Amino acid sequence: MLDPNAESYLDLDMLRRSFAGKQPLLESLINEYSSQVKTQLPLMHHAFAEGDFDSLEHKAHTLKGNSSLLCAIQVQELAKRIELSSRSRNTGDLATCLQEIEPAVEKTLYYLDALINERSE
16 A cells, blocks of 8 residues: 555556556556656756746656656646746746756656556456
């Protein structure tokens, strides 16, 4: 049984329904997502530091979509805020969101991994 805090990061009901009977697909998507976010987050921070709001907006949009696929609700919401704040050049909100997204991604990946382990037992 997953920690009840997982519900703050993942829509577990939707995730379980979407991937019922598709364990290998879910594992593959989680591995790809993990690799992608670990690559993209430093690039997002770099884009912010360089004032490259268009690149940051694009990367946030991609992260938002990938997070949606895995029902990663907290990362999805933060990526959406980064996307919109990039568009409006709201540097204060961008700085806040970029700080908040790192721990949200870590927890999301932790709970996704726990979900895989739960399903394989």
